[in-house]
Each structure stands twice: as structure tokens, then as C-alpha cells.
Amino acid sequence: MEQVFExxxxxxxxxxxxxDNATRIWDSLVQKDGDKKSSFFxxxxxxxxxxxxxxxxxxTWNEFTGSINKKEMIDSLVEGNKAGVENxxxxxxxxxxxxxxxxxxWMESASNINxxxxxxxxxxxxxxxxxxxxxxIYKKEFSKFLSVPPLGLSRQYQTKLQQVIDKSNIxxxxxxxxxxFLYIPFEKSFKVVQDSLASLADEGNLPDDTKEYYKMWxxxxxxxxxxxxxxxxxxxxxxxxxxxxxxxxxxRQQITQDTFKAxxxxxxxxxxxxxxxxxxxxxxxxxxxxxxxxx
Amino acid sequence: xxxxxETIHKTMNTIAENSEMMWNFADDASDVLLGDLDTExxxxxxxxxxxxxxxxxxxxxxxxxxxxxxxxLIVYALINRETMLDLQPGRSVVNTFLENGIDIYMxxxxxxxxxxxxxxxxxxxxxxxxxxxxxxxxxEKIPQxxxxxxxxxxxxxxxxxxxxxxxxxxxxxxxxxTSFDTDQGLLHSWMKCVDVDKMMDTLGNMPSDLMNFGFLxxxxxxxxxxxxxxxxENMNSKDFVENFVRMEKWIFDSPDxxxxxxxxxxxxxxxxxxxxxxxxxxxxxxxxxKNLTMPxxxxxxxxxxxxxxxxxxxxxxxxxxxxxxxVCLDTGHIGIYVSSKCQKEFGPRISxxxxxxxxxxxxxxxxxxxxxxxxxxxxxxxxxxxxxLHGSL
Numbered sequence: 195m196e197q198v199f200e201x202x203x204x205x206x207x208x209x210x211x212x213x214d215n216a217t218r219i220w221d222s223l224v225q226k227d228g229d230k231k232s233s234f235f236x237x238x239x240x241x242x243x244x245x246x247x248x249x250x251x252x253x254t255w256n257e258f259t260g261s262i263n264k265k266e267m268i269d270s271l272v273e274g275n276k277a278g279v280e281n282x283x284x285x286x287x288x289x290x291x292x293x294x295x296x297x298x299x300w301m302e303s304a305s306n307i308n309x310x311x312x313x314x315x316x317x318x319x320x321x322x323x324x325x326x327x328x329x330x331i332y333k334k335e336f337s338k339f340l341s342v343p344p345l346g347l348s349r350q351y352q353t354k355l356q357q358v359i360d361k362s363n364i365x366x367x368x369x370x371x372x373x374x375f376l377y378i379p380f381e382k383s384f385k386v387v388q389d390s391l392a393s394l395a396d397e398g399n400l401p402d403d404t405k406e407y408y409k410m411w412x413x414x415x416x417x418x419x420x421x422x423x424x425x426x427x428x429x430x431x432x433x434x435x436x437x438x439x440x441x442x443x444x445x446r447q448q449i450t451q452d453t454f455k456a457x458x459x460x461x462x463x464x465x466x467x468x469x470x471x472x473x474x475x476x477x478x479x480x481x482x483x484x485x486x487x488x489x
Numbered sequence: 490x491x492x493x494x495e496t497i498h499k500t501m502n503t504i505a506e507n508s509e510m511m512w513n514f515a516d517d518a519s520d521v522l523l524g525d526l527d528t529e530x531x532x533x534x535x536x537x538x539x540x541x542x543x544x545x546x547x548x549x550x551x552x553x554x555x556x557x558x559x560x561x562l563i564v565y566a567l568i569n570r571e572t573m574l575d576l577q578p579g580r581s582v583v584n585t586f587l588e589n590g591i592d593i594y595m596x597x598x599x600x601x602x603x604x605x606x607x608x609x610x611x612x613x614x615x616x617x618x619x620x621x622x623x624x625x626x627x628x629e630k631i632p633q634x635x636x637x638x639x640x641x642x643x644x645x646x647x648x649x650x651x652x653x654x655x656x657x658x659x660x661x662x663x664x665x666x667t668s669f670d671t672d673q674g675l676l677h678s679w680m681k682c683v684d685v686d687k688m689m690d691t692l693g694n695m696p697s698d699l700m701n702f703g704f705l706x707x708x709x710x711x712x713x714x715x716x717x718x719x720x721x722e723n724m725n726s727k728d729f730v731e732n733f734v735r736m737e738k739w740i741f742d743s744p745d746x747x748x749x750x751x752x753x754x755x756x757x758x759x760x761x762x763x764x765x766x767x768x769x770x771x772x773x774x775x776x777x778x779k780n781l782t783m784p785x786x787x788x789x790x791x792x793x794x795x796x797x798x799x800x801x802x803x804x805x806x807x808x809x810x811x812x813x814x815x816v817c818l819d820t821g822h823i824g825i826y827v828s829s830k831c832q833k834e835f836g837p838r839i840s841x842x843x844x845x846x847x848x849x850x851x852x853x854x855x856x857x858x859x860x861x862x863x864x865x866x867x868x869x870x871x872x873x874x875x876x877x878l879h880g881s882l
Contacts, residue, residue, distance in 0.1 A: 376709070408718075416710040423675050423706075433682035440684070440691040447691070465603065466693070473607040480616065 210268075217256070325371035332363060354448045361442040368438040372431050379418035386418075387411045517725035526727070528734040531572035533583050535595075539624045543599030544617045546624065547571075549583055553590035557847045559635050559658050560592040562625060564618065566641035567746050568700060571595055573739050574639075576827055577732070585836030591843065594625055594634075596642075598744065606693045606748040610757075611772045613750060614649050622649075622656055633658035635843055640664050640796060640822075641754070644764065647804065648771055651780045659846050660781070661839055663788045664822055666800040667807075668765040669758045673797035675707055680759035685752050695751040697743035707794055736827070765803050778804075784812035786842050788835070793822040814842070 340360045344352035387410055394400050401407065422428050451461040539546035565571035574595070575583040586593055596618070601608070608616075625634055636657050638646030643665020650657045671677055689695070705712045723729040763769040769776040785808055789801035798817060805813040818825055818834065825831050 376706075379710075412710055412715055415714075416708065419708070419710055424678065429678055429682040432679060433684070436683050436688060440687040444691045462603070462693070466606070469604040470607055472604065477612070477616075 325367060325374065329364070329367050329371075332367065336363075351452060354445070354452065357445040358442075358449055361438070361445040365435075365438040365442040368431070368435040372435040375422060375428055375431050379415055379422055382418045383411055383414035386414045514725055521725060521727050521730050524727070526731050526734065528731055528738060530577065530735050530738055531575045532578065533575050533581060533587070538594075538628070539621060541617060541620055543601065543605070544621075545597040545599065546621050547593075547595045547597055549587055549593040549595065551587045551590050551592050553588060556590035556592065557635075557843060559631065559633065559843075559847055560594055560625065560629060561586065561635040561637055561843065562622065563593060563595040564636065564638045564642035564646050565596065565598065566639055566643075567598055567601075567613070567744070567750065568641060569743050570739065571597055571639075572742070573823070573826055576739060577735055580827055580829060580832055582826055582832075582836045585832065586840060589837065589840035589844070591635075591840060594621070596621060600744040601694055601747045602745075603693050606689075608747040609749045610645070610648075610753050614645050615652065615772045618645060618649050619653065622653070626656065632656075635659045635661070637661040637663065637839070638665050639826075640666070643667075644758070647778070647781065648764070648769065648776050650783060651776045651778055652771060652774060654780050654782055657783050659784045659786070659843060661786045661788070661842070662801075662804065663835075664790055664793055664796045664801065664825060665787070665804070666758070666796045668762065668800055668803035669760075670762040670765075671797060671799035673799040674794055676703075676795060677759060677797075677800065679703075680755050683755065685755040685760075689748040689752045692748065694745040694748045697745050700746070701741060701743055704795070765807055767807075778807045779809040781808040782810050784846050785810050786814050786816065786839065788816045788818065788825070788839075790820045790822055790825050791817050792820060793825075795822045812846075 337360055340356045343349075344356070387407070390410065391400065391407070447462065451463060454461045533549060535547040535549045537545050538548045563571070563574065565574070575581045578584065583593060583595075622634060622636075626632065633656055636646050636650060636659070638644070638661070640663075643662040644667060646660060647662060647665065647667055650660050669677060692699075720730075720733055723733075757763045757769055761768075764776065765778070767775065767777050767779070785805060787801060787805050789796065789798055791798060802815055802817075805815050816838065818831060820828060820831055825835055
């Protein structure tokens with residue numbers, strides 16, 4: 195890469211020509227020694243005043259160009275240029291390596307996801323196992339990114355925020371699973387009714403009253419709900435969604451309390467402590483009153 | 490072709506007839522819904538004679554010529570409200586008792602707020618209930634009262650009677666769960682899988698909406714679909730709409746349950762079934778059901794999905810009383826109180842049972858009752874709304 199760069203661009207020539215051109219421009223603008231033939235200024239006084247004003251700057255310029263026009267300086271500039279390219283190359287290289295590292299980790303996670311799918315067995319309520327798979331994938335492959343320890347002054351607040359996000363995600367998956375369970379009887383009852391209607395149609399016994407269809411479906415729906423509610427799959431899902439809801443509400447409460455505290459507003463925790471004191475005091479007073487009445 | 494033409498003609502006629510019927514129905518329904526509806530509940534006059542915190546004591550005075558000597562204290566559950574016993578004229582357990590000469594005291598638990606989250610079962614039973622009973626005994630200048638408990642309130646009454654048998658003359662439990670190790674009711678299975686500690690630590694109190702959602706889930710097909718389809722089919726009937734709205738008002742008028750009470754109820758009863766095993770501890774003392782020596786009438790519903798017969802029928806075998814009676818009605822959890830058929834069976838039966846024991850001493854049973862009596866209510870179909878209650882709750 196360096197060879198290619200050197201063969202295409204001759205940095206020394208570029209610097210020489212740039213300095214020459216720049217000097218020529220300044221010379222043409224302000225003729226040295228107050229030349230009367232200058233086309234830029236209309237009279238001699240103006241040209242002299244301009245030259246006097248610009249003279250220190252032009253001297254500095256000439257000194258600067260003289261110094262960088264030396265071979266050693268040009269060599270060092272060219273070297274610096276090469277070093278910049280090298281640095282850029284290094285940054286790019288580490289960036290690409292970092293990207294491929296993360297890509298590798300994601301690919302590993304993806305292959306783990308496949309394992310999670312393989313390890314899960316189907317349930318009697320077809321399709322519901324997908325939510326367990328999602329929950330597992332989230333826990334093993336995504337939740338850990340929200341567990342990276344935060345640093346600094348605001349680390350406690352960051353931790354609480356991460357908790358809310360994490361618990362909210364878990365709650366949503368569990369809630370979806372719960373809703374899916376509630377939907378299953380609808381699907382099953384419709385299918386049973388369709389099958390029944392098909393056989394009734396074959397026998398030529400289709401009911402005339404449309405309400406009969408509704409009653410048929412409702413009975414099926416009720417039966418399927420009863421079967422679902424008695425199943426261990428449903429009770430597990432119920433337990434999980436209630437747990438996840440409690441976790442999420444608790445995490446959300448933490449954030450809310452921090453916010454209110456900042457405004458000096460008493461939060462539930464403060465009030466609960468107060469309520470507990472009142473409760474204990476009232477109970478003691480009641481006992482004392484009872485004792486006093488007995489005496 | 491002729492057949493096809495006839496069919497089309499017939500179909501068009503039917504559509505025309507149906508659309509005319511629909512318009513008439515919509516017209517009548519709008520008259521009913523936009524008109525004056527009497528949907529008030531709990532209209533029987535009463536007086537609040539005692540109040541402690543949010544808990545009030547209602548007093549209903551009987552105007553009957555012959556009255557029982559001993560008043561009756563009714564303890565309702567912490568879930569929903571006691572207004573269910575006085576839903577409407579003609580469907581009111583309160584009115585039935587008053588007509589039969591029974592003075593009634595009834596506990597109104599009020600609406601617990603966050604500050605009530607630490608109130609335990611012991612505070613309800615040995616706190617509020619004991620104070621209320623002491624107040625009544627002093628006011629009436631009597632040594633004992635009759636006690637009737639409903640659902641969770643019945644469980645409270647059983648515990649109270651076991652710990653303070655000297656204050657209770659007769660005990661009536663209605664749809665009161667006392668044995669929780671049964672797989673008959675869905676609640677019994679569901680409560681075993683819930684981490685109630687985590688829930689109550691987070692929520693403080695048990696929110697009424699969450700509980701109502703749980704109750705609706707017991708039978709979503711009937712309670713969330715069929716019920717409202719029945720409503721739409723009967724919107725043109727003023728009586729039906731009024732009854733329906735009264736029930737809706739009552740069902741969804743549900744206070745939160747204090748957190749510690751809910752936690753204890755789930756853990757000690759649903760998960761560990763302590764009461765029937767005489768392992769329940771209340772105020773530092775074990776609740777021994779053998780101490781329950783007063784006459785006991787235990788009523789429950791055969792089709793009760795919330796408190797199934799299996800959760801109720803063990804009580805009479807576990808108590809120390811010799812005068813016990815089980816009555817199983819062919820109805821559900823709410824139908825037992827609100828159906829017009831049960832109005833003729835439930836209230837009058839309790840009144841007669843109390844009358845028979847009104848003058849007797851607590852340790853001398855009037856007569857040996859049959860161990861189990863089953864009353865069948867075959868015709869319970871008052872209307873579609875009540876029918877749903879019978880079948881589903």
C-alpha cells in the first residue's frame with residue numbers, strides 16, 4: 195500500500211510548486227519596493243502604505259517558505275504523511291477487526307438460538323413453546339447486554355433504567371404468551387364447529403336457526419377454556435406472567451421514586467413507612483384501651 | 490329456473506321481514522336505554538350505628554310483629570360489596586330477614602386504601618369484628634348474637650366463632666371456603682402457582698380490577714361474550730336492562746383487598762390449607778375448630794366454581810358442635826343470593842333455622858339435624874342474565 199502511494203504521488207514536487215505559486219501571487223499583489231507600475235493600487239502612497247503594512251507578514255512568509263523548502267523539512271513532511279496513512283490504516287484495521295469480532299459473537303449467539311430451539315419440546319397447546327424459546331433466547335443472548343455494569347456518578351440510575359428495560363421485555367414476552375393461551379380456545383372451537391358443520395351438512399341436518407350455530411360454538415369455546423384453565427401449561431403461564439408483571443412494576447417504581455425524590459415529593463416507600471407506623475400505633479392504642487376497659 | 494326464482498323471492502321476503510323486526514327492536518331498545526331506568530341498588534333503609542376507620546356497621550330494624558330475640562350480624566367478604574344482599578326489591582335477602590322478624594346488623598368493610606395494606610386477617614377478625622360484636626352486645630344488652638358469614642366473610646366468622654364461642658349463639662356460613670385442598674375450583678389451582686409475596690410487595694393492596702379480571706377469566710365464554718350478547722338480545726326489555734345494570738354495578742363495584750390480608754389468605758388457606766387442619770394461627774392463638782360448639786348451618790352451591798362444594802362441605806365434620814346442617818343448593822356462587830327461586834329457599838330457610846334456635850341455650854341443641862340436606866332448585870331460569878349467574882358463578 196505504501197509503495198503504491200509513493201509511485202503515484204511525489205510529495206516533494208507538490209510542496210515546491212505550491213510554495214512557488216503562493217509567493218508569486220503575493221508578489222503580484224504587492225510589487226516589492228513600491229513599484230509605480232502596479233495595476234492594483236492607483237497611486238504611489240497607497241502602494242507604499244500597503245507594502246509597509248504587509249511587509250512583516252511577507253517576511254514571515256518568505257522565512258517560512260525558505261525553511262520548509264529545505265530537503266530535510268520536505269522529507270520529514272513526506273514521512274509525516276506516510277505516518278498518517280499508516281495510522282489511518284491501523285484505525286481501519288482495528289475497526290474491521292472489532293466489527294468482525296462482534297459479528298462472530300452474534301453468529302455464535304445465532305447458533306446458540308438454534309440450540310435453544312432444538313432443546314425445547316412441544317407442548318399440548320401447539321405453538322406456545324415458541325414463547326419459552328423467545329424467553330430463553332432473550333435471557334441467554336440479549337439480557338446480558340443490559341447487565342453490563344454501568345460506571346460513574348450516575349451508575350445507580352443507569353442500572354435502574356437497564357432493569358426497567360430488561361423487566362419490561364420479559365413481561366411483554368410473558369404477557370404475549372398468556373394472551374396466546376387465551377386465544378387458543380377460539381381457534382380450536384372454530385375448527386371443531388367447522389368440522390361438525392361439515393358432517394351435519396353431509397347428513398343434511400344443518401340447523402335452520404342461526405342461533406344454533408352460536409350455541410354450538412359457545413359450548414365448544416367454554417369446554418376448550420375449561421380444558422385450558424385446568425392444564426399445567428396455563429397455570430405455569432399464569433404464574434410467570436404475574437411474576438414478570440411484579441418484577442416490571444417494581445423496577446418501574448424504582449425509577450419513578452427517583453424522579454419524585456428529585457422534586458422532594460414523598461414516594462410510596464416513604465408513605466408505606468409512615469402507614470406502618472400509624473398501623474402499629476393504632477394497634478397498640480387499641481390494646482391499651484381494651485386493657486384499660488378490663489381494669 | 491322457477492325454483493330459483495321462488496327461492497330468491499322467499500329470501501327477499503325474509504330479509505324484508507327481518508329488517509322490519511330489527512328496526513322495531515332498535516326503536517324499542519333506544520326507548521329503554523334513553524328512558525328513565527331504575528338501577529339503584531341497596532335501597533332498604535338502614536342506619537350507620539358504629540364506625541371504626543373505614544369500617545361501618547349498618548343496622549336494619551325489622552318492623553315485623555313477631556321478632557327474634559337475637560339480632561343477626563352479617564359479615565360479607567372483602568371482595569365485592571355487601572350491597573349484593575339487597576340488590577333490589579323482591580330480590581333482597583335483607584328484606585326477607587326483616588319480613589321474618591330478624592333485626593340485622595351488617596358490616597360494610599368500605600374501600601381500603603394504600604394505608605390499609607398492613608391490616609391482617611387477625612385485625613379483621615379479632616380487631617374490627619370483635620369490636621363490632623362487643624358494640625352490638627352492649628347496645629342490645631344481650632350475651633350472644635347470631636352470626637352469618639358470606640364467602641370470605643364466612644371464613645372470618647368460622648375463625649371468630651372458634652376463638653370467641655361465648656359471644657356467638659348460632660352460626661350460619663354461606664358459600665364459605667374452609668377447606669382449600671380441592672381441585673374442584675379453578676381458583677384453588679391458580680392460587681397455588683402465584684408468588685403472592687412478590688405480588689403484594691409490589692402492589693401494596695390487591696387491586697380490584699386485577700381481581701375482577703381474574704374472576705372473568707374463570708369463564709370468559711359466558712362472562713365476557715355470552716352475557717353481553719344476551720344483553721343485546723334483550724335490550725328492548727326495561728326489566729331485563731334494569732336487572733342487568735344493577736348486577737353490573739354490583740359486580741364491578743369491588744374494593745381493593747388489603748395486601749397483608751390477601752397474602753395471608755392465599756398462603757395460609759389456598760397454599761397450606763391451615764384452617765381445616767387446625768393449624769391456622771390468629772393473634773398468637775391456634776384456631777381450633779373443635780371450639781366451634783354453637784349450632785351451625787352451612788349452605789353452599791352445587792355449581793359454585795369460585796367456592797366449590799369440596800371447599801365447604803368439610804366444615805361440619807371438623808367442628809365441635811353437635812347441631813350441624815349442610816345445605817347444598819343447585820345453584821352457583823351468586824345465584825344463591827340473587828335468583829328469585831333462591832329468594833324463596835335461601836332467606837326463609839335461614840330464618841326458620843334461626844327461629845328454631847332463638848330461645849335455646851347455645852350448648853343445648855334444639856334437635857339433631859340431618860347430616861346433609863340437599864335442596865334442589867330445578868327452575869332457576871328467571872331470565873338470561875340470572876341464568877348466566879347460576880351456571881357460571
